[in-house]
Amino acid sequence: MAEALQHDIVIVGGGGAGLRAVIAAAEAYPGLDIAMVSKVYPMRSHTVSAEGGAAGVIKPNDTLDEHAFDTISGADWLADQDAVELFVREAPRELVQLEHWGCPWSREPDGSVAVRPFGGMKNERTWFAADKTGFHMLHALFQTSLQHTQVKRYDEWFATRLLVEDGRCQGVVAIELRTGQLRAILGKAVIMCTGGGGRIFPFTTNAAIKTGDGLGMAYLAGVPLKDLEFVQYHPTGLPGTGILITEAARGEGGILVNNKGQRYLADYNLGTPLDVGDQRHPQLRSMELGPRDRLSQAFMHEQEKGNVFEGPYGTYVHLDVRHLGENKIDSKIPFVRELAKNYAGIDPVHQPIPVRPVVHYMMGGISTNISAETVLPGLYAAGECACVSINGANRLGSNSLTELLVFGAIAGRNAAEWARSHPGLNRAALERQADVEQQRIAHDLINKHGGTERIATIRTELQLAMESGAGIYRTQSSLQATADKVAELKQRYANITLDDHSLSFNTELTSALELEFMLHIAEALTHSALQRKESRGSHQRTDFPQRDDQHYLRHSLAHHTDAAPRIDYADVAITSWPPGERVYGRAEEPARTPPAAHSGS
Ligand SMILES: Cc1cc2nc3c(=O)[nH]c(=O)nc-3n(C[C@H](O)[C@H](O)[C@H](O)COP(=O)(O)OP(=O)(O)OC[C@H]3O[C@@H](n4cnc5c(N)ncnc54)[C@H](O)[C@@H]3O)c2cc1C
Numbered sequence: 001m002a003e004a005l006q007h008d009i010v011i012v013g014g015g016g017a018g019l020r021a022v023i024a025a026a027e028a029y030p031g032l033d034i035a036m037v038s039k040v041y042p043m044r045s046h047t048v049s050a051e052g053g054a055a056g057v058i059k060p061n062d063t064l065d066e067h068a069f070d071t072i073s074g075a076d077w078l079a080d081q082d083a084v085e086l087f088v089r090e091a092p093r094e095l096v097q098l099e100h101w102g103c104p105w106s107r108e109p110d111g112s113v114a115v116r117p118f119g120g121m122k123n124e125r126t127w128f129a130a131d132k133t134g135f136h137m138l139h140a141l142f143q144t145s146l147q148h149t150q151v152k153r154y155d156e157w158f159a160t161r162l163l164v165e166d167g168r169c170q171g172v173v174a175i176e177l178r179t180g181q182l183r184a185i186l187g188k189a190v191i192m193c194t195g196g197g198g199r200i201f202p203f204t205t206n207a208a209i210k211t212g213d214g215l216g217m218a219y220l221a222g223v224p225l226k227d228l229e230f231v232q233y234h235p236t237g238l239p240g241t242g243i244l245i246t247e248a249a250r251g252e253g254g255i256l257v258n259n260k261g262q263r264y265l266a267d268y269n270l271g272t273p274l275d276v277g278d279q280r281h282p283q284l285r286s287m288e289l290g291p292r293d294r295l296s297q298a299f300m301h302e303q304e305k306g307n308v309f310e311g312p313y314g315t316y317v318h319l320d321v322r323h324l325g326e327n328k329i330d331s332k333i334p335f336v337r338e339l340a341k342n343y344a345g346i347d348p349v350h351q352p353i354p355v356r357p358v359v360h361y362m363m364g365g366i367s368t369n370i371s372a373e374t375v376l377p378g379l380y381a382a383g384e385c386a387c388v389s390i391n392g393a394n395r396l397g398s399n400s401l402t403e404l405l406v407f408g409a410i411a412g413r414n415a416a417e418w419a420r421s422h423p424g425l426n427r428a429a430l431e432r433q434a435d436v437e438q439q440r441i442a443h444d445l446i447n448k449h450g451g452t453e454r455i456a457t458i459r460t461e462l463q464l465a466m467e468s469g470a471g472i473y474r475t476q477s478s479l480q481a482t483a484d485k486v487a488e489l490k491q492r493y494a495n496i497t498l499d500d501h502s503l504s505f506n507t508e509l510t511s512a513l514e515l516e517f518m519l520h521i522a523e524a525l526t527h528s529a530l531q532r533k534e535s536r537g538s539h540q541r542t543d544f545p546q547r548d549d550q551h552y553l554r555h556s557l558a559h560h561t562d563a564a565p566r567i568d569y570a571d572v573a574i575t576s577w578p579p580g581e582r583v584y585g586r587a588e589e590p591a592r593t594p595p596a597a598h599s600g601s
Contacts, residue, residue, distance in 0.1 A: 001182065001183075001184075001431070001434060001435050001438050002181060002182075002183055003431075004171075004183065004184035004185070004186050004427060004430060004431050004434065005035070005183055005184065005185045005186065006185075006186045006187075006425070006427075007033045007034060007035040007152065007185065007186065007187045008032040008033045008034065008187060008188055008189070008416075008419040008420075009025050009032060009033075009034045009035070009187050009188065009189045009190070009191065009415050009416060009419050010034075010035045010037060010171055010172055010185050010186070010187035010189070010190045010191070011025070011034065011035065011036045011037070011190075011191045011193060011412075011415075012037045012038075012159045012172060012190065012191070012192050012193060012194055012214060013036075013037075013038060013045070013191075013192065013193030013194045013195060013214065013383065013385070014036055014037075014038030014040070014041070014042030014045055014142075014153070014155070014193075015042070015045030015046060015047040015048075015138070015193060015195055015383060015404070016045070016047035016134070016137060016138060016141060016383065016401060016404035016405065016408065017047075017193035017195075017382045017383025017384070017385075017386075017404040017407070017408040017411075018036060018038065018042070018045070018191075018193035018383070018408070019036075019042060019138070019141035019142055019144075019145050019408070020141060020382075020404055020405050020408030020409050020412065021191050021193055021380075021382055021408045021409070021411045021412035021415070022034060022036050022145050022148070022151055022412065023141065023144055023145055023148065023409075023412065024408065024409040024410075024411075024412025024413045024416070025191075025412035025413065025415055025416040026145075026148035026150060026151060026412075027148075028412065028413045028416040028417070029416045029417075029419075029420055030148075030150065031150075032150065032416055032419055032420070033150055033152070034148075034150060034151045034152070035151075035152050035153075035154060035185055035187060036145075036151055036152070036153050036154065037154040037157045037159055037172065037174050037185060038153070038154070038155055038156070038157070039156065039157065039158045039159070039177070039209060039213075039510070040155075040156065040209055041155050041156065042138070042142050042145075042153075042155065043138060043139070043142055044209075045138065045195065045209075046134075046195050046196075046206065046207045046209065046210055046384075047134045047137065047138045047195075047401070047404065048134050048135050048138045049134055049135075049205075049207065049244075050133055050134025050135075050137070050400075050401055051131040051132065051133060051134065051244065051246035051248060051335055051336075052116075052118065052126065052128065052131065052133060052246040052247050052248040052251065052397060052398055053115075053116060053118065053126035053127050053128035053129075053133045053248065053398045053401070054095060054126065054127050054128075054133060054137065054398055054401035054402045054405075055067065055091065055118065055121065055125050055126050055127070055396070055398040055399050055401075055402050056088075056091035056092045056094070056095040056125060056127060056402055057088065057091065057092055057123075057125055058092055058095070058113055058115060058125065058127070059115060059123070059124065059125070061123060062123040062124070062125050064085075064088045064089060066122055066123055067088040067091070067121075067123075067125060068081070068084050068085055068088045068576075068577070069122075069577060070120060070121050070122050070123075070396060071084050071087070071088070071390060071391075071396055071399060072084055072392070072577050073120075073577075073580070073582050073583075074120040074291050074392075074394055074395070074396040074582075075363075075389075075390070075391055075392025075393055075394055075395070075396075075537065076293075076392060076393040076394055076536045076537035076547065076582060077392065077393075077549070077553065077572070077574075077577075077579040077580070078227065078230075078389070078392030078393040078536060078537065078553070078555070078572060079389055079390050079391060079392035079572075080370070080388065080389050080390070080572060080573040081572075081573050081574055081575040081576060081577060082370060082573045082575055083370045083388045083389060083390050083573070084390045085575060085576075086370055086406070087388075087390045087399075087402070087403065087406050087407075090406040090409075091402045091405075091406060094402065094405035094406055094409065095127050095402065095405070097405075098137060098140055098141075098405065099113075101140045101141070101143075101144040102139070102140045102143060102144070103129065103136050103137055103139075103140035104129050104136055105127050105128070105129055106127075106128050106129055106130060113127055114127075114128070115127055115128075116128055116248060116251045116252065116332075117251045117289055118247055118248075118251050118289070118396065118397045118398045119247050119250070119251075119288075119289050119290060119291050119292055119295070119396065119397045120289070120290065120291035120292075120394075120396040120397070120584070121289075121396060121397075121398070125398075126248075126251065126397075126398040128248065130331075130332070130333075130334060130335070131246055131248050131332070131333045131334065131335040131336060132335055133401065134401065137401060154174065154176075154185065156176070156177045156178060157174040157175065157176050157177065157185075158174060158175045158177055158213075158510050158513065159172040159173070159174040159185075159194075159213065159214075159217065160172075160173050160174065160175060160182075160217075160437060160441065160513055161173050161217055161220065161221075161437055162190065162217050162218065162220075162221040162376075162379065163184060163186070163430045163433050163434065164221050164222075164376065165425075165426045165429045165430055165433070166426055166429075167377060168376075168377045168378040168422070169189070169190045169221070169376050169377065169378035169379035170186055170187065170188065170190075170378060170425050170426065170430055171184055171185055171186035171187050171190060171425070171430060172184075172185050172190060172217075173185075173433075173434045173437045173438075175441075175509075175510075177504075177505055177506075177510070178504060178505065179503060179504060180502070180503025180504055180505075180506060180509075181503070182434070182437065182438045182441065183434070184430055184431055184433075184434035186425050186427065186430055187419070187425075188378065188418065188419040188422045188423070188424075188425060189378050189379075189380065189415035189416075189418045189419040189422075190378060190379050190380070190415075191372075191379075191380040191381065191382065191411045191412065191415050192214040192217070192218055192366060192379070192380070192381040192382075192385055192386070193214070193381070193382055193383045193385065193408065193411075194212075194213050194214025194215070194217075194383075194385045195209075195210050195214070195383060195384045195385055196210050196212065196361060196362040196365070196384040196385065197210060197211055197212020197213075197215055197362055197517070197518065197521050198210050198231075198359045198360065198361070198362065199211045199212070199463075199514075199518065200212065200462060200463065200466050200518045200521060200522045200525070201231070201359040201463055201466050201467055201471075202460070202463035202464060202466075202467050203237070203242045203358050203359060203467065204242050204358060204359040204360065205234060205237055205242055205243065205244040205358050205359070205360045206359070206360070211514035211515075211517055211518050212362075212385075212517050212518060212521040213513075213514060213517045214366065214381070214385040215228075215365055215366055215385055215517070215520075215521045216516065216517025216518075216520045216521055217517070218366040218374065218376075218379065218381065218385075219366075219520055219521065219524060219558070219560045220520065220560055221376060221379070222375075222376060222559075222560065223366055223367065223374045223375055223376050223379065224367045224375070224557035224558055224559050224568075225364060225365065225366060225367065225387075225521065225524050225528075225557070225558045226364055226365065226366070226367035226387040226389060226555050226556065226557055226558075226570075227363055227364035227365075227387055227389060227392070227393070227528070227555050227556055228362070228364035228365070228521065228524050228525040228528045228556070228558055229364065229470075229525055229528040229529035229532055229539050229556060230362070230363035230364050230391075230392070230393050230394070230537060230538045230539050231359060231361075231362055231363070231470070231525070231538055232292055232293070232359070232360045232361040232362070232363060232394065232395055232538050233292065233293070233296035233357040233358060233359055233360060233471075233472055233538065234247075234292055234296070234357065234358055234359075234360035234361070234397075235256070235292055235295035235296045235298075235299060235355070235357050236249065236250070236256075236319050236353075236355040236356075236357075236358075237355060237356060237357065237358025237360075238339070238340075238343050238344050238353075238354065238355065239311055239313035239314055239315075239316045239344075239354055239355070239356050240312070240313035240343075241343050242358045242359075243339055243343050244358070244360070245319060245336055245339065245340070245353055245355055246333070246335070246336060247292075247397040247398075248332070248333055248336070249319060249321055249333050249336050249353075250288040250289055250319070251289065252321070252324060252328065252332050252333055253321070253323070253324050254288065254319050254320060254321040254324070255287075255288055255319075255320050255323075256288055256295070256317055256318070256319055256320075256355075257317060257318040257319075257320050257352065258302050258307040258308060258317050258318075259307055259308055259309050259317070260307055262307075263287065263288075264298065264302050264307060264317075265287045265288060265290065265295065265298055266287065267298075268290075268294065268297075268298040268301070269584070270286055270287050270290040270294060270295075270298075270584050286584060290584045291394055291396060291582075291584070292360070292394065292395075292397065292538075293393075293394040293537050293538040293540075294584070295357075296357035296472055296538075297472060297473075297540060299317060299356065299357050300357075300472050300473060302317065303315050309354065311354060314356065315356060316354040316355055316356045317354075317355060317356070318352035318353065318354065318355070319352060319353045319354075319355045320352040320353075321333070321336070321348050321352075321353070322348065322349065322350065322351070322352065325349075326349045329348060329349055336348060336353075337349065340353045357472060361384065361395055361400065362384065363387070363389070363391040363392065363393065363394065363395050363537075363538065364387050364389075364525070364528070364556075365381070365384065365385050365386045365387035366381040366385055366386050366387065367387055367555075367557060367570075368380070368381050368382075368386050368387065368388055368407075369388075370388060370410075371410060371414050372386065372388075372407055372410045372411035372414055372415075373414065378418060378422070380411040380414060380415045380418075381411065382404070382407040382408045382410070382411035383403070383404045383407070383408060384400065384404075386407065387555075388403075388407060389555065390403060391403075392537065392572075393536040393537025393538055393539060394537035394538050441509075441513075445496075445498055445509055445512050445513075446498065446501055446503075446506070446509060447501065448497065448498065449497070450497065451495045451496050451497030451498075452495055452497065453492045453493065453495045453496040453497065454496065454497070455496055455498075455508065455511050455512050455515055458489050458492055458493055458496065458515060458519075459511075459515050459518070461485065461489060462485075462486065462489050462515075462518060462519065462522055465481070465482045465485040465486060465489075465522075466482060466522055466525075466526075468481075468482070469481050469482030469483075469485075469526070470482050470525065470526055470529055472538075472540060473540050473541075473542050474529060474539070474540065474541050474542070475541060475542050475543045476530065476533075476541075476543055479526055479529050479530045480530065482522075482526050483523070483526040483527060483530060483564075486519060486522045486523045486526055487523070487564070489519055490519050490520075490523065493515065493516060493519055496512060496515075498512060520560070523564070523565060524558035524560070524565045525558075527558060527564055527565045527567055528556040528558050528565075528567055531556065531567045532552055532556060533548070533551075533552070534546065534547055534548035534551065534552045535547060536552065549579050553572055553579060554569040554570060554571060554572060555569060555570045555571075555572060556568075556569055557569065557570055
């Protein structure tokens with residue numbers, strides 16, 4: 001095998017979190033040599049498709065406490081409050097910093113930064129760049145990263161595993177997709193910024209590359225996956241494709257209507273409807289601007305009542321923005337119009353948009369502390385692949401883009417510090433490990449003949465099993481059936497066969513590697529869900545419909561074993577906001593109390 005490549009820090013992922021980490025590490029210690037490994041060109045990372053915006057307190061009528069409280073109650077109290085406090089405090093600084101790097105935030109007529117309302121947020125605090133926020137953010141980050149010449153980019157390199165030696169993470173093994181060559185890329189610190197894994201479900205807003213590779217790599221290296229049972233369904237995806245219609249459409253005043261012509265959310269304790277066109281905002285947390293978990297659950301109830309439309313791609317309701325008028329639609333949500341025209345064949349200026357809930361985001365991920373450290377020394381994680389946790393049982397829309405910035409920067413700085421103080425890598429041992437990985441891939445995948453299972457078949461069966469047993473509503477038996485199915489699929493995976501035995505851009509090989517990660521995280525997710533016998537946020541068990549703080553105000557931690565995953569639990573950090581009821585639709589002050597004594601168990 002070719003000689004190992006060596007750097008001080010290896011950052012896996014070129015999305016928002018990866019680029020922010022790169023810049024932070026480069027700024028912290030310009031003498032460090034940084035590698036950034038990405039399976040796609042950085043600008044093709046999923047961050048580019050984020051539309052609605054990024055949350056951060058900026059207006060005088062808003063406070064950090066309110067942002068923290070909205071996030072914590074939205075999370076159904078499963079967020080770590082110390083992490084949330086750090087997050088809301090750093091958020092405005094990061095968003096202003098991004099402006100200085102060239103992100104063109106939309107403006108008010110007086111020139112100040114414009115903010116829009118978002119689901120579950122009591123005040124307007126979502127910064128946006130029309131409805132192409134992720135594109136502009138990623139652009140600003142990418143061009144800023146180019147200033148740092150000590151960064152070596154490995155674009156279109158696919159990381160397959162972490163290298164761990166002497167109890168420390170010391171690099172990754174990656175395939176250069178153009179040549180098919182496998183190389184060890186060594187570093188004294190590694191940061192995982194590999195994004196989420198929504199593709200384990202069949203109907204998702206997530207790009208095809210979101211297969212949870214980083215979660216899989218960390219999990220197999222012994223790092224637990226935290227709160228993986230919490231999967232966010234976004235209430236407004238286009239039927240058929242799953243393409244997202246951003247929450248900004250509702251933030252700007254769009255309404256949801258069932259097949260009886262009713263604004264059905266009025267029946268779900270989400271506040272009272274205001275007249276269409278009413279532009280006042282005391283209703284920010286009500287109705288269509290309720291949190292995503294509640295809106296997606298309401299859809300399921302409407303479906304049960306027969307109040308939804310039937311279409312060629314399943315059931316749906318209407319998202320109506322017609323009353324906003326063409327000018328506002330074109331200035332505030334032009335991309336919504338473009339997507340609806342191109343992918344639903346309707347013009348939202350004249351017709352309502354068909355929408356249904358769609359898998360969007362994973363609240364859980366690689367378990368980290370607020371310094372972005374994992375339990376494996378030298379390994380850090382940030383962005384959607386990580387679970388700090390600020391999102392708990394349900395993320396509020398527009399917190400994720402800000403999370404990438406805040407924790408991407410923290411990960412970058414801390415990894416740089418670690419790399420500086422931990423010289424020396426066990427190069428020979430790491431190269432031997434990489435050899436073993438090369439042989440595994442050659443033997444089990446590229447050069448293997450005679451297997452009888454197909455990648456696509458296993459992937460489809462996995463996705464359908466996840467949807468049927470681990471979707472918006474779950475039970476012991478549905479989850480057990482999914483867990484059994486995933487275990488069966490894992491066994492069958494050992495017998496897959498590839499038709500493409502070539503080296504250059506072998507997409508069948510990368511699909512096989514991705515599928516392996518998907519199977520692992522699906523198993524961890526299902527077992528975490530099986531053992532959480534309560535309903536909280538996005539995890540709704542019809543056999544355990546109540547939230548049970550006494551037993552489950554705890555983070556689940558899934559550990560990889562040779563058999564089924566082992567699940568244990570960790571306390572939730574409660575600093576100032578004792579667990580309460582989630583109330584939407586009426587003004588309510590955040591109840592900050594002196595630090596509460598809470599055992600978390
Ligand atoms: C359609 C859509 C709209 C959204 N809108 C919003 C919004 O308006 N506001 C908001 O706050 N959030 C939004 N989100 C969520 C948010 O955009 C994501 O959570 C966030 O962008 C993830 O960023 P990331 O840097 O963690 O990962 P990503 O941007 O997904 O980047 C992952 C990176 O990891 C690399 N990678 C993965 N696996 C490997 C591997 N095996 N080897 C090498 N490299 C690898 C990829 O190449 C990529 O560069 C949206 C999400 C979607 C899907």
